[in-house]
Amino acid sequence: MTADPVWVKSERQRERERVLASQGRRTASVATISTILFVALVVTVVISAPGWPRVQETFFDPEMFLESVPAVADGFLINIKIFLIAEPLILVVGLLVALARGTRSPALFPIRALATLYVDVFRGVPTLLVILMVGFGLPALKLQGIPNDLVTLGVIALTLSYGAYVAEVFRSGIESIHPSQVAAARSLGLSHGKAMRFVVLPQAARRVVVPLLNDFISLQKDTSLVATLGLMEAVRQAQIIASREFDYTSYLVASLLFILLTIPLARYTDHLSAKARKRQGS
């Protein structure tokens, strides 16, 4: 019996690795230098602008910054609350509408037609208009049981608007599952519903996570649109401070809060799509 060959790194390979390492060092230093130059250029252009002292005073006032944080942060809690309530509702509405659009049975035609109409309408109307119409229109009906709490109305409006987008995301996910999967499930005797539930939806859900998270990042920002109803959330609070003090630093505070909220979700989305790419590559 002969022994398995043992790898001894050749001189040629060692030479190759030295070249690659030096190339890597050069790439890194080029990246660093170009970044420093770019930032320096931008800073110079902004600071040398004729209006800069004025902008610095009204947007970057450290004192105002600290002063407006409590009020804006307080309002921001409302944004988070709206987001957290609306998100699961949107998932439910989106999934139900997507499933309704995929039904075949003639008895369900009205539901199918209604779902299509819903998506057409609410994808077409700007979210701001949906919020205004729901916020002022629903309470005006004076029907019993219609809420007039602004947070609830905001959640309803955002759910209606985003439900339509999310329904389309789910639908594209469902349609991306190869028909042979359904054929296999149906051949085993599973009904259409069970084939959806056990075979199609679990696979579709995995594929739509990234586009769904993108929609949710967008939703986090759009919670500020509810301010138009007079709700004292972060942007509205910042506006109040700005018009009282003639100083816009509070807007900067609100922006930073939104960024702090969206960045983790954005990075998580990147992480998931990188993972999905890797899985597909392997």
Added chain:
Amino acid sequence: MSVLTIHNLWKSFGGNVVLRGIDLEVEQHEVVSLIGASGSGKSTLLRCVNLLETADDGTIHLDGEEITDPRVDVDAVRRRLGTVFQAFNLFPHMTVMDNITLAPRQVHRVGRAQAEEEAHELLRRFGLADKAGAYPDRLSGGQQQRVAIIRALATKPRVMLLDEVTSALDPMLVVEVLAVIRELKESGMTMILTTHEMSFCRDISDTVCFLDGGVLLEKGPPEKIFTEPEHDRTRAFLGSVLESGRF
């Protein structure tokens, strides 16, 4: 009485007539092979039997019940048939065990413990005892196809429909799948299969049917079809198979 009776079956896809009046009877424990060139209608015939395609005309009876009747409960018909596809079509998000027990549990209302016990037994029988917890993408093509066969078997079908189950496999893996089908025959399973593996077909079939352009041109025991076919078309097909080294 035959298990499956196909009478005057017609099927076309938008002007392209794929099946032209097929007549076929399959007895219990019989293994029927469908051979013929690609596009001769073999796969379509199987897909009509498990109602994945709706026939344009003609009838199919399963155990005396007409399954081509539009009022028939298709899910109930499919519960009595086991289908295996060329591309395996395992459910990638489920383990081997879940793939196999899905239909027994959700369709046949078997309890989880019993379904898993039966699945374990099938896995042992076909040499996959250690793969119950694996996901399909961790298995070789041959192992995946054996799992697909077990998945179809787990519902205790009356008839197994095998559609070119070895066409996507390399020769080493073909052998292990063919061994499984041989064992099924020995256990008395009624089967209809389409195949390009002629020596296997000759070996395992009770009846061989040669399809040509949607017509069931010739039918008989393998010894007859392979040695003294009646039709020139059959002879030409077998000749080309021989030449391509697939016999």
